[in-house]
Amino acid sequence: MFKFKACDLPQMLTLWSSRYTVLVPDGSMGHIQMQEWKAQDSFMTPDRYINLGMSPKAFVFNEREPLFHWEGHEKTRVTSDPGLRLPGKDSLLFGIRPCDTHGLAYLDRFFLGEYRDLNYQLRREHLLVVAVNCLQAGPSCFCSSMHTGPFADISSSCGELGSPQTGFDLLLTPDFASQQTPEHAEDNNWYWIEPGTERGKRLLAFVAPLLHRDLEQVGQKRKQILQEKALQTFARTLVKESLPQVLTAHYENPIWDSISETCIGCTGCTRVCPTCTCFTTEEENETPDSGTRIRVWDSCQSVSFTRNAEWHNPRSKKAAVRYRIYDKLKYIEERFGMPGCTGCGRCSDACPAGIDMVALANRLTEATPEAVRMAPAAPNPVHYERKERLFDPQPYTPLVAEIIDIHEEARDIRRFTVRYRDRPEQGSPALRGQFFMLTVFGVGEVAISVPFSDRVRDAFTFYIKKVGKVTTAIHKLKVGDTLGIRGPFGVPLPYETLKGRNLLVVGSGVGLAPVRASLIRAIENKEAFGRIVIMASATSYNGLLLKEDLKTWSDMPGVEVYYSLSRPTEEVNAHIGYVNDLFPNLGMDWSRTSAIICASARRIKAVARDLMQLGMKPSDIYTSLETNMHCGIGKCGHCKVGSHYMCVDGPVFTYEEMLQLPPEF
Numbered sequence: 001m002f003k004f005k006a007c008d009l010p011q012m013l014t015l016w017s018s019r020y021t022v023l024v025p026d027g028s029m030g031h032i033q034m035q036e037w038k039a040q041d042s043f044m045t046p047d048r049y050i051n052l053g054m055s056p057k058a059f060v061f062n063e064r065e066p067l068f069h070w071e072g073h074e075k076t077r078v079t080s081d082p083g084l085r086l087p088g089k090d091s092l093l094f095g096i097r098p099c100d101t102h103g104l105a106y107l108d109r110f111f112l113g114e115y116r117d118l119n120y121q122l123r124r125e126h127l128l129v130v131a132v133n134c135l136q137a138g139p140s141c142f143c144s145s146m147h148t149g150p151f152a153d154i155s156s157s158c159g160e161l162g163s164p165q166t167g168f169d170l171l172l173t174p175d176f177a178s179q180q181t182p183e184h185a186e187d188n189n190w191y192w193i194e195p196g197t198e199r200g201k202r203l204l205a206f207v208a209p210l211l212h213r214d215l216e217q218v219g220q221k222r223k224q225i226l227q228e229k230a231l232q233t234f235a236r237t238l239v240k241e242s243l244p245q246v247l248t249a250h251y252e253n254p255i256w257d258s259i260s261e262t263c264i265g266c267t268g269c270t271r272v273c274p275t276c277t278c279f280t281t282e283e284e285n286e287t288p289d290s291g292t293r294i295r296v297w298d299s300c301q302s303v304s305f306t307r308n309a310e311w312h313n314p315r316s317k318k319a320a321v322r323y324r325i326y327d328k329l330k331y332i333e334e335r336f337g338m339p340g341c342t343g344c345g346r347c348s349d350a351c352p353a354g355i356d357m358v359a360l361a362n363r364l365t366e367a368t369p370e371a372v373r374m375a376p377a378a379p380n381p382v383h384y385e386r387k388e389r390l391f392d393p394q395p396y397t398p399l400v401a402e403i404i405d406i407h408e409e410a411r412d413i414r415r416f417t418v419r420y421r422d423r424p425e426q427g428s429p430a431l432r433g434q435f436f437m438l439t440v441f442g443v444g445e446v447a448i449s450v451p452f453s454d455r456v457r458d459a460f461t462f463y464i465k466k467v468g469k470v471t472t473a474i475h476k477l478k479v480g481d482t483l484g485i486r487g488p489f490g491v492p493l494p495y496e497t498l499k500g501r502n503l504l505v506v507g508s509g510v511g512l513a514p515v516r517a518s519l520i521r522a523i524e525n526k527e528a529f530g531r532i533v534i535m536a537s538a539t540s541y542n543g544l545l546l547k548e549d550l551k552t553w554s555d556m557p558g559v560e561v562y563y564s565l566s567r568p569t570e571e572v573n574a575h576i577g578y579v580n581d582l583f584p585n586l587g588m589d590w591s592r593t594s595a596i597i598c599a600s601a602r603r604i605k606a607v608a609r610d611l612m613q614l615g616m617k618p619s620d621i622y623t624s625l626e627t628n629m630h631c632g633i634g635k636c637g638h639c640k641v642g643s644h645y646m647c648v649d650g651p652v653f654t655y656e657e658m659l660q661l662p663p664e665f
């Protein structure tokens with residue numbers, strides 16, 4: 001550790017500014033913003049402000065930024081990465097508080113783990129952070145309760161990811177005469193200074209003439225004394241450790257009704273939050289033949305955040321208000337092993353409705369019996385940890401594919417066959433139950449399931465139902481036109497674990513598409529299975545998917561096909577009514593049966609309930625859960641249910657897992 005005289009701080013900033021764009025806090029109390037340091041400027045020294053008005057999130061995760069660019073008309077399109085225009089000099093943020101460095105460390109974990117977000121990585125690599133410990137808490141601060149500051153050991157909470165891990169490159173601790181005990185008092189003010197990264201060590205070397213080595217090693221002792229004093233200044237506290245149990249116990253508490261009535265959905269809380277990362281995408285069309293997909297900050301508090309086609313929204317306003325609190329205080333930590341709330345207090349300050357996280361948490365904690373609070377937290381129900389880090393040079397840029405065939409499959413449902421125009425041979429195989437993100441250039445992107453066999457590598461078929469903006473635009477495309485394709489994404493449906501058992505597949509409407517690939521594989525290897533029973537349901541025979549496949553399969557020995565329609569037809573012998581009505585007469589050995597159900601969430605629940613009544617275990621029932629998706633790689637946040645991202649942890653779940661997820665489908 002080193003120290004330097006507080007009066008040398010301006011000179012230090014000037015030295016750094018010869019190499020970096022140095023940004024320092026400025027403004028008036030309560031309205032502190034970052035301004036570029038100019039040698040003669042006055043600025044807010046760290047003893048004169050509590051925290052920045054806005055978190056430093058925008059420096060690494062821009063409010064609006066391009067994801068990829070496209071050019072050409074419908075037959076000739078090409079795509080390219082946006083080539084982020086970063087400033088010539090790296091930026092150095094001076095004066096960031098420890099809670100915000102925790103926020104940055106979390107953003108590193110979030111954006112650089114699993115699928116790496118290239119936009120974030122580029123901005124982060126060009127940003128250095130000099131943090132300054134706080135000696136005095138502000139009226140809204142509760143970081144001491146979240147163990148995120150001041151003086152918190154942030155590096156230890158960051159997991160296994162590579163540099164940068166700490167959220168800061170240098171950490172300063174002010175040690176001013178007013179805080180010193182008589183025996184340590186000196187006639188001037190000092191800062192202790194220590195590196196958090198290799199880049200921090202290089203920053204130190206840059207200002208070496210101003211540094212004094214801590215030869216007597218008093219720095220750590222002083223820090224301890226200063227920390228104890230700082231912790232005594234917190235007026236707001238909560239008990240973090242029991243929050244998972246408390247929140248689990250109060251999921252249905254009427255408090256969520258009363259709070260959600262006051263929330264006006266302004267999204268202020270998520271905008272100011274250093275750990276809120278959700279975004280949506282927009283198309284900016286520069287000319288009819290060129291455009292850019294932009295990502296824009298979005299909020300789980302906005303009305304259509306989880307909306308599905310035809311305005312079905314599985315998350316009510318009450319559920320959305322509750323979700324934000326649970327995400328910050330429970331779900332993020334369950335998923336990423338780091339606190340999702342830094343205790344900065346900005347959301348309560350920003351909220352016009354006075355919704356206050358600390359007051360709420362304390363009220364619920366007080367209402368929770370001690371035995372519940374002290375019980376071990378429930379284990380996470382769904383396994384999601386990935387061994388490998390998934391790296392894609394630019395995961396948001398689609399490859400261009402040409403439509404080579406279009407087939408009218410059912411009313412409002414077309415089968416499109418597409419072929420990559422310039423994908424390298426070794427593209428990863430797409431597996432049953434996975435999905436692709438399909439782009440209509442200039443219009444938008446939608447998630448579409450893999451219905452084709454695992455062996456197909458380049459000419460893919462998709463069954464697409466016309467329901468809204470993008471799918472209508474897809475239906476207008478012709479053979480020879482181009483689409484964008486990203487993927488495959490998501491966890492596939494199982495295969496090996498199904499072998500040796502009966503297989504029951506229930507597909508409703510366009511839900512027959514995701515199960516087609518599983519059926520092809522199972523039927524090709526019929527001898528490895530018991531009975532293979534397919535139940536296809538739709539409102540009418542015209543609306544039924546896979547009519548040709550179903551006819552072919554029904555002629556095969558060992559494969560049984562049943563139809564269930566709402567309206568009678570002369571085409572096939574169909575049950576008129578719910579598919580569930582057929583189960584009791586199947587005469588299956590249910591204990592030796594695995595089931596795959598692809599339908600709306602409401603139908604999945606009804607079918608699974610009846611199958612369990614017949615004796616099936618929920619762990620033998622597989623489902624595919626479709627939620628609003630904008631990225632497919634666990635970043636945009638739209639598909640998140642509880643601590644799980646449906647796009648990377650699903651969309652395939654067992655019904656047992658589904659039952660343990662919050663009921664937001």
Ligand SMILES: Cc1cc2nc3c(=O)[nH]c(=O)nc-3n(C[C@H](O)[C@H](O)[C@H](O)COP(=O)(O)OP(=O)(O)OC[C@H]3O[C@@H](n4cnc5c(N)ncnc54)[C@H](O)[C@@H]3O)c2cc1C
Pocket residue numbers: 307308309310311435444445446447448449450463464465466467468469470471472510513514625626627628629630651
């Ligand atoms: C994993 C997965 C696999 C899917 N597979 C298929 C398939 O094989 N065939 C098919 O026809 N459809 C499939 N869907 C549904 C399809 O993605 C939606 O119908 C489509 O997003 C609607 O977009 P739109 O712009 O036409 O409709 P709009 O109503 O204009 O939608 C606007 C936005 O809402 C969201 N949205 C709307 N509907 C849904 C929905 N049902 N699910 C999720 N988000 C939605 C999208 O983000 C969309 O951008 C799948 C969805 C998911 C999540």
Ligand code: SF4
Pocket residue numbers: 269272273274275328340341342343344345346347348357
């Ligand atoms: S949830 Fe509120 S207090 Fe917690 S980090 Fe976000 S803005 Fe700060």
Ligand code: SF4
Pocket residue numbers: 262263264265266267268269270301347350351352353354355
């Ligand atoms: S700031 Fe308050 S009123 Fe606005 S969306 Fe958030 S909780 Fe609702």
Ligand code: FES
Pocket residue numbers: 628629630631632633634635636637638639640645646647648
């Ligand atoms: S997080 Fe974006 S689709 Fe899942």
